[in-house]
Amino acid sequence: QVQLQESGPGLVKPSETLSLTCSVSGGSMSSFYWSWIRQPAGKGLEWIGRIYGTGSTNYNPSFKSRVTMSVDTSKNQVSLRLSSVSAADTAIYYCAKSSGSSRPWGQGTLVTVSS
Amino acid sequence: QSALTQPASVSGSPGQSITISCTGSSSDVGGYNYVSWYQQHPGKAPKVLIYDVSNRPSGVSNRFSGSKSGNTASLTISGLQAEDEAEYYCGSWTSSSSAIFGGGTKLTVL
Numbered sequence: 001q002v003q004l005q006e007s008g009p010g011l012v013k014p015s016e017t018l019s020l021t022c023s024v025s026g027g028s029m030s031s032f033y034w035s036w037i038r039q040p041a042g043k044g045l046e047w048i049g050r051i052y053g054t055g056s057t058n059y060n061p062s063f064k065s066r067v068t069m070s071v072d073t074s075k076n077q078v079s080l081r082l083s084s085v086s087a088a089d090t091a092i093y094y095c096a097k098s099s100g101s102s103r104p105w106g107q108g109t110l111v112t113v114s115s
Numbered sequence: 116q117s118a119l120t121q122p123a124s125v126s127g128s129p130g131q132s133i134t135i136s137c138t139g140s141s142s143d144v145g146g147y148n149y150v151s152w153y154q155q156h157p158g159k160a161p162k163v164l165i166y167d168v169s170n171r172p173s174g175v176s177n178r179f180s181g182s183k184s185g186n187t188a189s190l191t192i193s194g195l196q197a198e199d200e201a202e203y204y205c206g207s208w209t210s211s212s213s214a215i216f217g218g219g220t221k222l223t224v225l
Contacts, residue, residue: 035214037161044118045153045161045204047214058212094160103151103163103172 002027004095004106012089012113018082022095022106029053029071033099034078036069038091039108046091050098051078085113119144119205119217126223127195135220137188137205143215145186149208152181152190155219156201164203165190192222200224 008020022034030053038046049059051069059067068081078095090113096105120138127133137144137152144150152165163172165181168188178193188207192199205217 037216044219045206045216047206047216049213060213061211096161096163101170101172103166105160105162108160 002097002102002104004097004104006093006095006106006109008093008109008111010110010112012085012111013115014086014113015084018080018085018089018111018113020080020093020095020109020111022078022080024076024078024097027102029073029076029078031100032097034071035096035098036078036080037094037096037105038089039094040091048080048082048093087113089113117215119207119215121203121205121217121220123218124221124223126225127192128225129195129197131195132191132193133195133222135190135192135203135205135222137190137207137217139186139188139207139215141186142211143186143207143209144183144188146210147208148183150181150183150188151206152179152188153204153206154199154201155204161204195224197224 003025005023012018033050035050036048051057066083070079092108092110094108148168150168153161155161164179168183169181180191203220
């Protein structure tokens with residue numbers, strides 16, 4: 001079955017760009033949506049955006065000016081870039097398969113924004 | 116856009132059924148059949164229980180069911196078990212071509 005694994009720096013400095021990768025195994029990427037969601041410690045879920053396997057995107061208006069998602073089907077990877085980060089962007093970041101009858105999430109990766 | 120409204124907490128005894136509500140508007144829950152429900156145990160990643168209002172991903176117990184009426188979606192858990200104690204979130208597609216989550220509901224199994 002499809003499995004997802006997030007990876008990237010666990011510490012990012014304020015004003016810099018957060019970059020994460022989601023590696024997908026066990027299935028095709030091209031005909032599905034892939035989402036990024038984050039969760040600050042002790043708080044609820046926040047949808048960041050999604051990307052289709054062909055590259056079309058939808059973003060949360062709250063992030064629209066700072067977020068970029070991309071997909072590389074040859075590497076089975078989805079990427080997230082969030083620019084101009086601040087302490088408010090400290091959270092666990094999850095990637096998830098968000099279409100089809102199987103919708104697994106990755107285990108998440110903690111990103112801390114601090115100097 | 117405001118988060119969907121869920122009760123902060125619900126509780127039930129083993130074997131009972133409970134329902135968690137998720138209230139939005141005609142711009143999200145009421146306007147689309149794209150409501151999902153998620154279960155999250157402490158320290159774990161969320162797991163999809165229901166998608167598209169009432170569909171269960173493969174492997175999810177049929178004790179979990181979803182429905183929608185107007186601007187309110189509901190998750191029902193029947194035959195409550197101790198392992199169901201967790202945080203539950205709803206989510207919906209919106210007219211802004213984005214998704215939104217509820218604030219979460221803590222389920223306590225008495």
